[in-house]
Amino acid sequence: MNVANSSPASIASGGLQQLVEQSLEIMACYGFDRRYQAVSPALTEALQCPAAALLNQTNADLADLAEQAQQPKTLRKYWRQVEDAIATVLHQGCAQRRIHSFPTATGVQLYETTYTPLIDQQGQVDQILSISREASVQTQDRLLKEAGLAAASQLAAQPDSLVGVEMPGLEIASLANLPVSLQDPATQPSSDIPEGSQDIAQRQGDPLRQTAEFMQLVLDNIPQYIFWKDLNSVYLGCNRRWAEMAGIGNPSNVIGLTDDVLPWTQEQKDWYVECDRRVMATDTPMLRIKQSQLQADGQLSWRETSKFPLHDAEGNVIGLLGTIEDITERKIAEDLLKQSEQTFRKLAKQEELLNQISTQIRQSLKLKVIQETTVHEVRQLFKADRVLIYRFEEAWQGHIVVESTNPPWSPILGEMGMDSCFPQKYAELYCQGRIRAVTDIEVAEIDECHRDYLKSLQVKANLIVPILVQNKLWGLLIAHQCSGPREWKEDEIELLQALAGQVGVAIKQAELYAQAKASATAAQEKADQLEAVILNLQQTQAQLIQTEKMSSLGQMVAGIAHEINNPVNFIHGNIDYLKEYFSDLMRLLKLYQQHYPSPVPEIAEQIETIELGYLLQDSEKILQSLQVGSNRIQQIVRSLRTFSRLDEAEKKAVDIHAGIDSTLLILHHRLKAKPHRSEIQIVKQYGHLPLVECYPSQLNQVFMNLISNAVDALNQQIAAGERANEAEAPSIAIFTEIVNDQVMVRIRDNGPGIPEENRARLFDPFFTTKPIGQGTGLGLSISHRIVTEKHGGHLIYTSDPCHGTEFQVIIPLHQ
Structure with missing residues (x-):
């Protein structure tokens, strides 16, 4: 790409160019050819130079132009300093920070400028972004101190001095580099001096x-x-x-x-x-x-x-x-100090690790976490290739409990075979506190079979300390070096030994905790069993109470239906005769009026007195009302008998819709309009259901509880004035359908929903949110048992504060 012939917009990315051109900061963007691609208004104002004079120019070009135009030397110097900074960034590929002096109308102003390279996908510097800010007082003081100057005026004379630069690859000094006496200059060969x-x-x-x-x-x-x-x-x-x-x-x-x-x-x-x-x-x-x-x-x-x-x-x-x-002696002292600091940091890290494990043992009873922390931190601190905890079992065989491995060395957790070369005498020595540090397994005095075993684990050197629990050998804390032989230091051995002691304490503490936890668990299980028995008794009691209540209600409803049914049948059966007799009388009266159009005065007066025309019309309406009323009473009686179903206590194939309708009829008085609310709308969307095998009376009880709760929720919401959309009429929707050989009845209201804190206890016996005297807390609990235990189904719900609550009764078609 020929950057020199490209427009600024084609060089700088749209986002970066827009950022620079619209920024209030002193900013510039350069291409990899060191030419300006975009400049901010603040930069052009500071340099008193239009953007067009900068774009597509290098700072070297600008310095030459400034020299030709005999512009101030400070300006030419500024261009050359920026050119050097950009060249350094392109060469080194890393950011630079410079202190530049901007020539202004009032004199020279110091600015701190950062040059940041933007890398392309090939890892090359594609663009450079510079941002300049006026140097703070603190920055000027720091520069004065670094440059060894006394006044800011001296700093202004050399503001762009590079202070404290280090040569790449600067070596580390040691005592071996202390200077020795120089040779006598007179004896130095001068053959290398050019003529x-x-x-x-x-x-x-x-x-x-x-x-x-x-x-x-x-x-x-x-x-x-x-x-x-x-x-x-x-x-x-x-x-x-x-x-x-x-x-x-x-x-x-x-x-x-x-x-x-x-x-x-x-x-x-x-x-x-x-x-x-x-x-x-x-x-x-x-x-x-x-x-x-x-x-x-x-x-x-x-x-x-x-x-x-x-x-x-x-x-x-x-x-x-x-x-x-x-500064050789000073450099040696500084590097020795750094080495000492590293040594002290390592010791501090070891102490910190020991304190960390001790604190974990005091604060946590999670043995696995303590063991994992130990092996991980030891591996990092020791820079070992693998650290593990090995636990003994019978016959001094065992397995790895936990390990931490540094790639590329393979983990051996779960794959480490038994060390058949571990004799009992080793166990006795470890019980006595033996520590084994193997610098090189190739030359160590160990059994050949044990050497082969370590080779199979890629081990070149290892450090082993015993883990004792009440003076009994529980296992080993082992550090492996796989990359090569290693000389184990005394402080490393002491730290590993101390950590092994802490792990032993943690193991004993965990065992005591496990025993206490087992005892607590056994006691809790007994308490849970007792609680379950009490809960079952409570549920049985509640079921008996509700069953007796519903039985009494059913008997009362059946008795009322029976007592009403006989007179209603008598009335309903005579209405047809009454209508027939009334029709005969009407025809006779019309014949009298036809053949004796002018009755005697006494009859005419009586006709007028009783308003014969109105009487005849109203009597016909009365007969029709009697017919409708008797039909309604018969329907109510049938619904009462359907709801009670005293003759259907056992399983029977019934019409679910009839049970729902009978329940709605019983609750009709609660659905009517009240002074504080409109009528609760009932929306029924019944599917095509066959006869369903169930316990009809108990299922009707479930419908009664769910619909009653929906009515209560709507009443409470309206009474409290919490209904968000008062124009929306309160409603209860009932849906039925067949889903995978199961009947699903969904009862949904548009009430307030169930609060989140109440949902976990919704089906608990005696749990209620209703005021005292208005609820027993048994309805949903008994309904849940009827659906799940008696019918082998599911009673589930969904609730949303904005859309109300929906209960789903799901039972099999056939029991």
């Missing part, structure tokens, strides 16, 4: 020579190493300490040399030249660079180097000045 090196004094007159010699004398007495180079990184001079360190003898021998001919490693040479380039190309000092350096005597030393750009009278960079301070 043409000249003495500075030979090219100058006597006054200049005296001045040069005095300056050299001053430099030679400075404790630091000092050197200076030209723009091509060619050495122009150094002090004597630097010359001795480089092995060139006299400082004048350095003139004309480059780092390529000096006794550095190739990595060091490349690093020195790279630092030179950055200092002179960006006119930016690099302060306190930490780097290792191979001296002429072959000894490795550590240095802290600072490099400053040198300028001519016009301010152009003409070279650099370098100062070096030997």
